[in-house]
Amino acid sequence: MSKIPVAVLGATGNIGQRFVSLLQDHPLFELAALCSSERKVGGRLTDYWRLDDASLDPAVGEMELQPLDPRVLVRSDVAAAFSALPTEVAGNLEAEVARAGVGVFSNASSHRLETDVPLLVPEVNPGHIALVERQRTYKDGGFLTTNPNCSITGLVLALKPLADAFDFSEVHVSTYQALSGAGYPGVASLDIVGNVLPFIEGEEEKMRREAKKLLGTLQTTVVPSPLDVWANCVRVAVREGHLEALSIPLQEDVPEAEVARVLSSFRGEPQRRKLPTAPKRPILVRTERNRPQPLLDANAGEPERARGMAATVGRIRITDRNLRLLVLSHNTLRGGAGGSVLNAELARRRGYLA
Template sequence: MDKVKVGILGSTGSVGQRYVNMLESHPWFEITVLSASSASVGKKYAEAAKWVLDSSMPETVRDIVIQPADPDALKREGVELVFSALPSEVAKIVESQMVEAGFPVVADTSAHRMDPDVPLLIPEVNSEHLAALDEQRKKRKGIIVTGPNCTTIGLAMSLKPIQLKFGIRRVLVSTMQALSGAGFFGVPSMAILDNLIPYIKNEEEKVAQELLKILGEYQGGFKFANIKVGASCHRVCVLDGHTEAVFLETVEETTPEAVKECMREFKGEPQRLSLPSAPVRPIIVREEADRPQPRLDRMSGTPERARGMATVVGRVRSEPALDNGIKYVLLSHNTIRGAAGNAILIAELLKAKGLI
């Protein structure tokens, strides 16, 4: 099988580097173009990218010359699929240009997440929302699918099996978010050492809005889920891995054991299709009293290509302060499952379904 030639927009940033790392020797995709800001154009990737991951920069990309984020530049190199990790302030324009030029685009950015015809996708949770692409094709030459905010992904993953089996009325979540979610230069060291920052701009609003779109239905248009959502988001001194304390009310009465069972049994279309980056178990339930922990659990997921793709849940308990109340703690790797890994899984799903 010939590999699909891909271009990565925003390739030198922390999420862009995660794409590069995860696409190395991918069985279906081949990195053909790396794009970045005008200051990096013309430089070799090894010179332009300040590599921040704990693994080494792949040798196969070191000498690739950075191209501008221009559709014509990508077309000249035969690119067939575009991944976008662009800064939000430029993403809306550039991603739209790529779609109008006929490219399929999978984006991590927030620019198009809430557009009325754009799927906001977690492949295990709402793959049926890809039906919206039929509407896109009527108006655009290409297509665009977006991934949610890194905080939303683990939350929606953990809630989906509960929603399917018991229904959900209300969700309250308090997050403890890793530094990498703000980018390499996002939080000054003197601001976060010996500290916690109880505010992340626009994060709480994103979580509430995105969750309702993801857990809703697509019937010729998106019908948002009828769930009340409240969020409080905090930046903590952890490198990778978002931890979230979740409190919820179910429609039907349930028990912690029943919730754990439905989470363990949950699988989605990526698992049924055996996609390369799909974790065998998208939700891993831990029984230890002190798990999950970022340092111990953020790279959970099998096989090897799916490391960091599983959502880890622990401390599942009843919550007597809520009607039919359940509470638990979850952990999700914010730059793997929460960003590049989810986008790559989306692309695998698109290819498996013949949509690219």
């Protein structure tokens, strides 16, 4: 398969840099344009690189930052664009790019709940990608797809196999969310050092609404899942990795060992199709009582390209039919750029990107 020219929109940001690190040596995609806000246009990505756990290809680091203008993308023959734009600007800019005939893979929330836009986690609802065929606004191969908020991805990865295997109608979740989830420079240091922030604007509602769409059934549009997610969202002084404590009232007796078996044997379409960024095992179950931890488990996943793409589950307990467990996932990889890259790999293999 020949490589497709792609662009990163918002390449200088937190998620944008993750996109570049995943795309700079990708087997299906080739970086053709890096776009930033006007104030950095003309500069070089190398001057803004902040990832301490991923190196920048020197040739990519020297690429000139471009304005976010669809004509620039068309001139570079870009067929797919990975968006790491802030929500305030993503809505219009992403639509303009799709109207120029480009397939957009977005991290922003602007289009996630539109009825003809797929909200995807490829292990959970790969069939929803067919919604792009119903997008009438975009011609010449252009379309919009999205991935969920970073706090949802690990949650739905765990909920999908559980909901397929057992009866339950609601989930209570408390999150311990990393600082990188707030972008750069993000939360002021004086607010978070030695502290915990008990409120993240809009997060709890997003978790409820996006989980319903992700776990819903595709008919003419997506019929939302009846499952209710009740969240308490909190920011903690961790760099990468959202930890979430789940409590699920089960409607039947289930052995703990069966929960562990269902989670660790879960595989989805990315694993069956061997997509390049798919982790061999999307959920790793740990039995130690002090796991998962962001410091030790955020980068879980193999092969090397899928580091940070597996969710880690631990502390599985059932008391009086109440299942409790912890889920950890990397918020800027699995919950951010890696999620969009996996969506694009799925789109390519399903024939939506030529």
